[in-house]
Amino acid sequence: MRLRIAGTLALAAAVGMGWAPPAGAQLEENLGALSGDNAKGYLGPLPKALSGTLNTSIFQTGFVPRSGFTMTVGARLMGMTFDDEDRTYSPKDPPGFTSTESVRAPTIIGPTQAVLQNGQSGTVLYHPSGFDIEEFAAATTQVTIGSVLGTRAVVRWLSVNFTDDDIGKFTLFGIGAQHSISQYFSNLPVDLAAGAFYQTFDVGDDLVQSKALQLNVTASKAYNWLQPYVGVGYDQLDMEAHYASSTGGGTIDVDFDTETSAHFTVGAQAKLAVVHLYGEANLAATNGFAVGLSFGNGF
Amino acid sequence: MRAHRMLLAAALAAIVLLPSTSCVLAPEIKDKIIELALGASHTAAFVSQGSVNNINETRTIDLAVDIDLPGLLDDAGVDISDVKDIRMSGAKYRVKRLDPTPDRRIVNGTVTAQRGTGPVTAIVTNFSEDVNSVTSFKTAPLDAAGVALINQILADLLTALKAGQQPTNMSITYTLTGQSTPSAPTDFEWELQLDVTIVGTVKVTVVQ
Numbered sequence: 001m002r003l004r005i006a007g008t009l010a011l012a013a014a015v016g017m018g019w020a021p022p023a024g025a026q027l028e029e030n031l032g033a034l035s036g037d038n039a040k041g042y043l044g045p046l047p048k049a050l051s052g053t054l055n056t057s058i059f060q061t062g063f064v065p066r067s068g069f070t071m072t073v074g075a076r077l078m079g080m081t082f083d084d085e086d087r088t089y090s091p092k093d094p095p096g097f098t099s100t101e102s103v104r105a106p107t108i109i110g111p112t113q114a115v116l117q118n119g120q121s122g123t124v125l126y127h128p129s130g131f132d133i134e135e136f137a138a139a140t141t142q143v144t145i146g147s148v149l150g151t152r153a154v155v156r157w158l159s160v161n162f163t164d165d166d167i168g169k170f171t172l173f174g175i176g177a178q179h180s181i182s183q184y185f186s187n188l189p190v191d192l193a194a195g196a197f198y199q200t201f202d203v204g205d206d207l208v209q210s211k212a213l214q215l216n217v218t219a220s221k222a223y224n225w226l227q228p229y230v231g232v233g234y235d236q237l238d239m240e241a242h243y244a245s246s247t248g249g250g251t252i253d254v255d256f257d258t259e260t261s262a263h264f265t266v267g268a269q270a271k272l273a274v275v276h277l278y279g280e281a282n283l284a285a286t287n288g289f290a291v292g293l294s295f296g297n298g299f
Numbered sequence: 300m301r302a303h304r305m306l307l308a309a310a311l312a313a314i315v316l317l318p319s320t321s322c323v324l325a326p327e328i329k330d331k332i333i334e335l336a337l338g339a340s341h342t343a344a345f346v347s348q349g350s351v352n353n354i355n356e357t358r359t360i361d362l363a364v365d366i367d368l369p370g371l372l373d374d375a376g377v378d379i380s381d382v383k384d385i386r387m388s389g390a391k392y393r394v395k396r397l398d399p400t401p402d403r404r405i406v407n408g409t410v411t412a413q414r415g416t417g418p419v420t421a422i423v424t425n426f427s428e429d430v431n432s433v434t435s436f437k438t439a440p441l442d443a444a445g446v447a448l449i450n451q452i453l454a455d456l457l458t459a460l461k462a463g464q465q466p467t468n469m470s471i472t473y474t475l476t477g478q479s480t481p482s483a484p485t486d487f488e489w490e491l492q493l494d495v496t497i498v499g500t501v502k503v504t505v506v507q
Contacts, residue, residue: 033338096389114334121441128336
């Protein structure tokens with residue numbers, strides 16, 4: 001397990017150091033041929049995927065000291081698996097094209113073959129292929145600092161700029177806090193804390209912009225070096241896309257419906273001296289897993 | 300005590316579940332060939348001034364220059380040899396500058412296309428439009444013969460570029476005819492946009 005985590009974190013680090021996946025450049029090209037409605041369908045799986053990953057792996061403990069200095073610095077890796085039904089969507093006719101048949105077109109995660117749709121008087125319209133992605137993972141660094149009045153701050157951040165490949169940049173920033181509920185009760189059997197976390201995740205300068213919010217209550221109990229925990233929360237994600245149209249010029253702005261869902265977490269964290277290792281499973285907008293490694297004092 | 304048992308069960312569940320995460324949390328870097336669909340457009344703008352009732356305006360455009368397929372493919376990172384198809388996907392029109400005459404309307408509108416000195420072929424037939432207001436793009440009613448003509452030009456363009464040759468006979472003359480009502484000199488701008496759909500393959504590297 002440790003080797004697996006080390007491997008994935010090394011991969012995340014490699015990406016962070018500029019090992020660029022050039023798929024992002026093609027994403028903007030694929031979007032350029034799509035109307036706003038069809039871009040919404042093409043990118044349809046993203047809001048759930050982003051909600052299911054960004055709103056994950058934030059809080060791993062319900063224990064927040066009332067006072068004193070605690071700090072952890074580490075990396076998180078969150079992943080989820082897409083459903084087969086997310087691989088295609090039903091496109092709508094863009095202005096100028098009148099279809100004579102209905103088709104299922106690939107979404108961004110769909111098959112790598114474009115789909116041809118026949119239209120009036122011998123016209124055709126090609127719908128771009130997807131990237132054939134079955135899983136989605138996001139990595140970030142996260143820092144926690146406490147405690148004042150039983151409250152700790154949580155910050156996560158990752159910025160990668162793929163200038164050589166004309167992808168633009170990926171930027172993730174999150175900030176929030178976790179407040180001890182246990183401090184108000186003398187005989188709770190577990191440590192209990194409430195948390196709130198706000199994040200922004202942008203692809204390119206403004207190709208895809210998303211904002212996520214999680215409200216959460218985490219319960220945990222330390223058994224020597226092992227601390228299991230469960231969390232219950234509410235997730236929200238807003239996403240919009242902006243891209244240049246390749247037919248007709250101008251910029252197309254697409255606002256996606258707000259994605260909301262309940263969030264349940266079950267996990268365990270191991271503390272070996274100053275090393276923290278954790279793994280968790282999440283039931284949320286999408287179901288996924290997360291692992292992480294951090295260094296610091298306190299759980 | 301119940302809470303303790305629940306959390307220990309949670310720890311056990313996490314330990315059991317996490318080994319199954321090997322796919323999700325062990326990203327791989329894969330090269331893939333995907334089919335990119337690109338769009339392009341080709342616009343013919345008409346200025347109708349001074350005609351009384353019968354409108355007859357022409358515009359000649361070099362389709363190869365107007366679409367600039369090499370530039371489009373270069374921007375998208377697609378090699379010309381990897382383009383699989385290029386065809387007309389539709390046409391739309393709009394009024395860019397309104398006619399000051401109240402209730403001005405164009406009826407029995409037709410647009411023909413002529414490749415070089417070839418036959419004149421109808422491409423948009425039988426449309427009517429109020430032109431005393433600026434409009435957004437509307438889908439044009441197309442004629443199959445005109446679509447076939449444009450598709451042939453596009454195919455010739457692709458063939459020439461794949462062969463490394465300069466495309467020839469790419470000039471198209473569009474003619475707008477129709478009648479205007481009420482009877483008075485016209486003064487409006489109108490444009491027809493032909494949309495083109497292109498599909499080609501490109502290699503991408505995906506982290507998943």
